[in-house]
Amino acid sequence: MIAKLIEKIKQTNAPICVGLDPLISHIPDYILEEKIKKYGKSTKAIGEAFFEFNKEIIDKTYDLIPSVKPQIAMYEEFGIEGMIAYQKSVEYAKEKGLLVIGDAKRGDIGSTSLAYAKAHIGVSDILGEKIVGFNTDFVTVNPYLGTDGVKPFIDVCNSEDKGIFVLVKTSNPSSGEFQDQLIDGIPLYELVAKKTCEWGAMSMDGNYSNVGAVVGATYPKMSAILREKMPNTFFLVPGYGAQGGTAEDLKPCFNKDGLGAVVNSSRGIIAAYKQEKYSVMEFGDAARAAVKDMIVDINRVL
Numbered sequence: 001m002i003a004k005l006i007e008k009i010k011q012t013n014a015p016i017c018v019g020l021d022p023l024i025s026h027i028p029d030y031i032l033e034e035k036i037k038k039y040g041k042s043t044k045a046i047g048e049a050f051f052e053f054n055k056e057i058i059d060k061t062y063d064l065i066p067s068v069k070p071q072i073a074m075y076e077e078f079g080i081e082g083m084i085a086y087q088k089s090v091e092y093a094k095e096k097g098l099l100v101i102g103d104a105k106r107g108d109i110g111s112t113s114l115a116y117a118k119a120h121i122g123v124s125d126i127l128g129e130k131i132v133g134f135n136t137d138f139v140t141v142n143p144y145l146g147t148d149g150v151k152p153f154i155d156v157c158n159s160e161d162k163g164i165f166v167l168v169k170t171s172n173p174s175s176g177e178f179q180d181q182l183i184d185g186i187p188l189y190e191l192v193a194k195k196t197c198e199w200g201a202m203s204m205d206g207n208y209s210n211v212g213a214v215v216g217a218t219y220p221k222m223s224a225i226l227r228e229k230m231p232n233t234f235f236l237v238p239g240y241g242a243q244g245g246t247a248e249d250l251k252p253c254f255n256k257d258g259l260g261a262v263v264n265s266s267r268g269i270i271a272a273y274k275q276e277k278y279s280v281m282e283f284g285d286a287a288r289a290a291v292k293d294m295i296v297d298i299n300r301v302l
């Protein structure tokens with residue numbers, strides 16, 4: 001699957017993914033009001049509003065980008081109706097030819113991880129019939145439980161041609177609390193990186209592995225170390241834009257060939273319409289302009 005992502009990045013010349021993270025505060029009032037009129041102040045109204053919002057963002061950007069990354073928490077907040085909006089958004093993005101990175105940060109004991117892997121990137125067998133759950137192309141994985149918590153995801157990557165991104169060095173302010181701790185003189189994130197490379201060797205897809213790494217744009221010195229230690233690992237790089245990461249900061253995440261990373265921006269794209277020059281009805285056009293700016297900004301440093 002990573003080879004497909006690379007192909008799409010080359011086609012679009014855009015190593016980016018748009019984060020479909022619809023907080024209520026991002027949804028234009030006119031959409032919310034219409035859904036509330038129809039469904040009352042309910043989770044159904046929110047789910048419907050989220051999907052309409054995402055659909056417009058996808059319609060206005062799909063021809064420019066290779067991928068989207070819906071963050072499942074924003075949908076989960078609204079229970080079943082939120083999850084329906086998640087699933088519909090995943091399906092719509094795929095219909096438009098986009099690759100979908102499900103940001104669910106899953107990971108548990110082996111048997112539970114297998115269920116998570118099937119839910120997000122795999123298939124289940126129901127009395128001889130194969131059925132799919134969310135069917136995203138990639139899912140983010142928390143490696144904290146170790147190999148038996150990650151291996152089921154890798155097995156599904158291999159059987160279904162899918163991919164994962166393992167949290168290696170996250171973008172948030174407290175990420176160093178555990179991730180930077182030294183163990184026999186080596187920071188924990190480097191140990192996770194080493195393990196991620198070992199896991200990656202189990203699922204190669206061309207020059208890169210289906211087992212990628214999440215590496216935040218906000219720690220460029222560490223990104224440079226990781227890029228050197230993980231030559232065959234593709235990076236998912238969040239933290240650009242709203243969290244302060246700049247194009248210069250994420251440059252070390254790329255290899256010399258200009259490949260090796262896909263950069264996420266969520267709020268910076270989907271809430272771009274909040275700048276003064278746009279009206280609320282133009283939220284899709286604002287997202288498109290923000291995507292174009294992001295592509296130029298990143299290509300400038302590659």
Ligand SMILES: O=C(O)c1cc(=O)[nH]c(=O)n1[C@@H]1O[C@H](COP(=O)(O)O)[C@@H](O)[C@H]1O
Nearest residue numbers: 071140170171214216238242243265266267
């Ligand atoms: O796995 C992720 O995508 C992720 C990892 C990380 O280290 N930092 C991080 O911000 N993310 C996600 O990336 C998105 C960032 O959103 P913005 O800050 O609005 O661009 C959110 O969906 C986060 O959950």
